[in-house]
Amino acid sequence: MDRVPGRQLWQKEGIASVLFLAATIILALMLPAAVGTSPQAPAATHTIAPWIFGPIQVLLLYLPPWLGAVLLPLAAIIFLLGYPWISKAIGSAAARGLFFSLLVVSALLLLWFMVKEYWWR
Amino acid sequence: MTPKVSKQANFFTHLRAHTLPAGADSVWYTFCLGGLSFLSFVVLLITGLLLMFHYQPGESGAYPSLLNLASVIPYGAVLRDLHYWAGQIMVVTVLLHMVRVVWTHSYRPPRELNWLIGVSLLVLTVVLDFTGYLLRGSQECGAAATVAVHILQLVPGVGPGLAQMLFGQPAVLSGSTLIIYVWHCVALPGAVFNLQVYHFWRVRRDGCVRPL
Amino acid sequence: MDAADGRISRRLLLRLGWFSLLSAGVLSLWPLTEYLTSQADSTQSAMITVQDPSMIGKIWFHVPASRVWVKKDATGYTALVATCTHLGCEVTFKPAEKKWLCPCHGSAYDEEGRPAAGPAPKALQRVAIHKEANGALIINTAQNVAMDARTL
Numbered sequence: 220m221d222r223v224p225g226r227q228l229w230q231k232e233g234i235a236s237v238l239f240l241a242a243t244i245i246l247a248l249m250l251p252a253a254v255g256t257s258p259q260a261p262a263a264t265h266t267i268a269p270w271i272f273g274p275i276q277v278l279l280l281y282l283p284p285w286l287g288a289v290l291l292p293l294a295a296i297i298f299l300l301g302y303p304w305i306s307k308a309i310g311s312a313a314a315r316g317l318f319f320s321l322l323v324v325s326a327l328l329l330l331w332f333m334v335k336e337y338w339w340r
Numbered sequence: 341m342t343p344k345v346s347k348q349a350n351f352f353t354h355l356r357a358h359t360l361p362a363g364a365d366s367v368w369y370t371f372c373l374g375g376l377s378f379l380s381f382v383v384l385l386i387t388g389l390l391l392m393f394h395y396q397p398g399e400s401g402a403y404p405s406l407l408n409l410a411s412v413i414p415y416g417a418v419l420r421d422l423h424y425w426a427g428q429i430m431v432v433t434v435l436l437h438m439v440r441v442v443w444t445h446s447y448r449p450p451r452e453l454n455w456l457i458g459v460s461l462l463v464l465t466v467v468l469d470f471t472g473y474l475l476r477g478s479q480e481c482g483a484a485a486t487v488a489v490h491i492l493q494l495v496p497g498v499g500p501g502l503a504q505m506l507f508g509q510p511a512v513l514s515g516s517t518l519i520i521y522v523w524h525c526v527a528l529p530g531a532v533f534n535l536q537v538y539h540f541w542r543v544r545r546d547g548c549v550r551p552l
Numbered sequence: 553m554d555a556a557d558g559r560i561s562r563r564l565l566l567r568l569g570w571f572s573l574l575s576a577g578v579l580s581l582w583p584l585t586e587y588l589t590s591q592a593d594s595t596q597s598a599m600i601t602v603q604d605p606s607m608i609g610k611i612w613f614h615v616p617a618s619r620v621w622v623k624k625d626a627t628g629y630t631a632l633v634a635t636c637t638h639l640g641c642e643v644t645f646k647p648a649e650k651k652w653l654c655p656c657h658g659s660a661y662d663e664e665g666r667p668a669a670g671p672a673p674k675a676l677q678r679v680a681i682h683k684e685a686n687g688a689l690i691i692n693t694a695q696n697v698a699m700d701a702r703t704l
Contacts, residue, residue, distance in 0.1 A: 235372040236379055243383065243425055252424035254410055255478025258403055258513040262644045265528060266480040266655040269473045271431055271466060279487075279657050280671065284639060288491040299459045302442070303452040311445060318442050387579045483641045483656050490639040501589040509594055512619065512635075 273332030274325050282333075295321060373437035376542075377465075378536060380430035385529065387423040391416075392525060395475070402477025402516030427469055434465050457535055464532050471524035472514040474507075481515030483498040567648045598694035605629070605689050609676050612645040612663075620679070620691050621645060628702030632665055637674040652676060664699065675699060 227272070256263050268276040278287030298321065306314035342458070394413055396405035399505035405534055409416035438458060441447055449453040474481045507520035607613060608629065612621045620641060622631045634643045634652070641656035651668065652661035659670030666675045681694040683704040686702045688701075 226501075232372060232375055235376065239376050239379060240383070243380070243422065243429060244423045246429075247418060248426070251410075251421050254406060255403075255476055255480045257407075258399075258477065258479055258482065258511070260479065260496035262642055263655050264515070264644070264646075264653055266483045266641070268484060269470070271469060272484075276657070277493050279639070284491055285673075289494055296459070296463060299438075299462075300456060302459075303455050304449045304451070306447070315442060322439065334389050485655060487639040492650055501585065504589045504591060505585075509591065509596065514638070 225263050267336045268332075270329070272334075273336070274328035277332045277335065371436070371440060373433050373440055377430055377433040377437055378540075380426045380433060381532065381536065382413065384423060384430065385533075386406065387426065388525065388529070389421050390419050391423055396514050397476075397518050397521035398512040399477075399514045399516065402475060402514060405475055423472075427472055431465055431469050434462050438462060451542075451546045454539060454546060457539050461532060461535050463534070464528055468524060468532065470519050470526050471528065474510065474520050475524055477514045477516035479513050482511055482513040483515075484517035485510035485520070486512050501522040508542075516517070598692055599676075600691040600693060602689040602691070605687065611647055614645075615691070620690070620693060622681070622689065625702075628704040629689060630678060630702055631681050631689075632676045632678050633693055634676065636672060637667070637676065638670070638672045643676065666699075 256266075275288055275292065279293065281287070282291075298317070302314065302318065305317070388547075389411065392406060394409050394416060396402060409420050411417070441455070441458065470484075474485045474488075489503045489507050489510065492506065493499045495502065506519070507525065508517035510517050510520070554642050595665070600615055600620045602608070602615055602622065605622070605624075608622050608624050610623060610625060612623045612632075614621050614634075619634050620631055621634055622629060624630075634645070635641075636643050636654040636656065638654065638657055638660055641654050643652045643654045643659070643661065645652050645663075650663045651661075652665060654660070654670065654672065657671050659672035659678055660668045661672065662668045665678075666672065678697050678699050678701060680692045680697050680701075682690045682692065683703055684690060
C-alpha cells in the first residue's frame, strides 16, 4: 500500500479549519442567537421547538406521545447503532437504502415543521 | 513494511500519523467532517467556559443573566452567538460525517466499535444541543423542558427517575435548572471529549479507508 | 517455588482487587440512583392561597405565580390547574374566544376545560378548594376533584 506523508493532510486540515472558523464567526456576527420570551411576560400563545426537534414536534401533533416521541426515535437510534450488522445481514445496498430513507423522512418532517410552524402560521 | 510510527509509540503519534495511505488525505473523500466537528467542539468548550463566568442557572436567575450576556456584558453577545452557531454547526457536521461514513462503507469490520462510538457521539451532541437550549430559560425553553420530562415519564419503570436525574423539575415558564446546567457544562462535554479521543485513536488503529 | 507462590498470590490479589472494585460499583448503583433522583430539596408546594377572593368572578381568574385558575358561579368556587393533559405545557384562558389554548401542540379546550381540538386526551384537572374562616381560599393542587365539584 502506498503511503504519503501526513504533512499534506495537516496542511489541508489547517486551511479547512481557518475557513471554517471564519465562516462560524461571520455567521455569529450576522445572525445573533434568539433570546426567546421572558418568563415574566404574559404566557406565549405559540411556542416552537428548536429546529432539530422539529420532526418530533410534528410527530407529536398527529401521533400519541409514546409512539411519536419514544418508540419511533428509539427505533431510529437502534437502527443506527445496529447498522453495521444490518448491512451485513441484508446487504449494504439495501441497508444504505434504508439509511437514506430515514434521512429523507426526517428531512421531510423537518420541512413540514418549518411550513407549519414558521411560514404558515 | 512497518510504518515509522510504531517506533515512536507515544500517544499523539498514535492519534496523528506521520504517514497515511495514499488518497486517504483527499479533502473530497472525507470533507474533513469529523475534524470540523471536533473543531466546533473546541470552539464550544472555549466559548462555553467563558459564558459560565456570567451565566446563572435556575428558574429565576437564568433569563436575566442571559439578557445581561446578550446586552450589557462586553463581548457577551458575540460569545453567546459563537457558542450557539458552533453548536448548530456541530450537529450538522456530525450528522453529515455519519452520512459520509455510510457512503464510504467505513463502518465495516473491523470498525463496528468505532461506528457505535460515533452513533453515541451523535446522540450526545443532540442532547447537548437540547440542554443548551433549555439553559436559555425562556418560556419556550420551559415548555420544551416540560414536554421532555413528560415524554421521559412515559417510559415504563425507569421513566420518572430518569426525568428527575436528567432535568430535575424545570418550571413550565423557564426550563433552566441546576441539574441541566451540570449535565450541559460538565458531565456531557466530559463524556463527549473522552469518546472523541477514543474515536480518533480507533481511526488510527483500525486504519484509514481507501477511497472508492 | 518462590516465584510460583508469588505469582499465585499476586493473581489472587489482582482477582480480589477486581472483585472488590466490581462489587463496590454494583453496591453504589442504588445509592447513586437515589441520590440523583431525590426530590427532597424541591421547593414546590401543593398549596396555593388566595387571601382575598373578592376579585374572583364568572370569568376564570389566574392566581399569580401559580398554574391555578379560579372562578365563581351560582353554586360556588371551582379551581383548575392549567396544565395541558397532553404533555404538560401551560395553557391559558382566552376570554374573547372562551377557550383554553396550549402553546405547544395546538390543543384547545372549551370554557369548562373539556378537550375541543388537538391531541389533548382529557379535560383540564379540577382541584380541591378549602375556604378558611377569614374568607381566604386554600387550593390543594394535589387533590383532584370532579368537574362539577364546588366550594361555597
